[in-house]
Amino acid sequence: MTNKQWTEAGEAVTALILDVFRLNGRLQLAGDRLVAELGLTSARWQILGAIAYVDRPESVAWHARAMGVHRQGVQRIVNEMEKEDILEFRPNPHHKRAQLVVLTTKGQNLFDAALALQVPWVNDLSEGLSSNDIATTQEVIGLLKKRLEASSTSQGERSIQY
Template identity: 45%
Template sequence: MKRTAEGEALTALILETFRLNGELLAAGNKLTKPMGMTSARWQVMGAIDEWGQPLTVAQIARRMGLARQGVQRIVNDLKAQGLVTLEANLDHKRSPLVAISETGSAVMVEIGKAQAAWVNTLAEGLSERRIRDALRLLEIVRGRIE
């Protein structure tokens, strides 16, 4: 079967998204390195921070589209660094809730400042409408895949 014009365009978008993901991870590593972090650790802590309450490893993995085992390894590293704590989960005794510690919150504040400066520079010359249109398209494609 041959791709339609829309299929060709979406394939190009997917390939560019793969390249963008690599660049974003590299930029995230550079951004978080001064705080002793990596993109992967920031991503896990960001899921908890965005949700505004502690989450299980499985919940973090689902929200971020990551493998549960990988998230567990990162949570273990973050716990060893004192950036997260594990809390009892009344709903599931074998799946503790991962919470950001006070130290972790301070790190997230510093990363947030660095990210704001970086993203504001990156967004220069792009209209909010164009960015939101691109976001909606990516959300639609992700939804169809899910």
């Protein structure tokens, strides 16, 4: 055990981090249940969403970085979905080996079906929450995320730019 004492804010952020870990686990389980009938998992659904919501096609490395996860895990799932005609690879004019990933028609239909299930679920989940409280929560999470990204870059983690 360490002798260091948290500041009041440090203790609060530690409690928040633990709650976010628990929330993430519950969201993954709920997501798995929600989209199981579509043959999806939360991980696949998350990747479909990452691809569906970008303005232009991006590489697997770019998506992994944006999602805050390891490229290898995303690559494995993307490769599986490519074999199932959910995603396809396209040439990347900026990098020979880092192909761009896009939804196929099947993939877009699958994502749309997942959203049709998610909308009533999230509307029920958000019942009674105020828009201001949600916005404040997003601000705090966004600030912590930016600080983590800045500290990881300053500690020598490679920044992926394809």
